[in-house]
Amino acid sequence: MRQPVILPAEIPPGVDWVTLPNGVRTLAYTHPTTPAPTALPVAQPVPAWAKTTALLAPTVGGGIAAAGIGLSYAAPGLIAMSHALWSAAALLVAAVIAVPLLIRGARRATGTGRAGSTHITQNITATGLFGHAKGTIHHR
Numbered sequence: 001m002r003q004p005v006i007l008p009a010e011i012p013p014g015v016d017w018v019t020l021p022n023g024v025r026t027l028a029y030t031h032p033t034t035p036a037p038t039a040l041p042v043a044q045p046v047p048a049w050a051k052t053t054a055l056l057a058p059t060v061g062g063g064i065a066a067a068g069i070g071l072s073y074a075a076p077g078l079i080a081m082s083h084a085l086w087s088a089a090a091l092l093v094a095a096v097i098a099v100p101l102l103i104r105g106a107r108r109a110t111g112t113g114r115a116g117s118t119h120i121t122q123n124i125t126a127t128g129l130f131g132h133a134k135g136t137i138h139h140r
Contacts, residue, residue: 011027018028071078124135 015027016030017025019025121138124133126133
């Protein structure tokens, strides 16, 4: 049986004669070979975030520069305040140490202090892990 012959005018669009790797020629669906027209690049508008960033960058840089200048002018005052705070801390420590010593010395000088110190002895006994504790206090 012989295969029917197809005339080139009868071949639908998208179908063409192709040669297979083994050399046989056959009809097959093909992709159009005409290149797609390249679109000309269209100018895109600048995004809003890019405008905001571009405007914000010099502002932040200027703020940092102004802060640096302000700190350079304020440095002597800040150093003086640091020394004043250390002096106040030293005065506070001296007061915490000196006031009890002065009070103790004043009591001894006027005789209002007690003669000797109080000794308290406690004896506590308990039986068992959760036993009731009993104790005595002796004053000497």
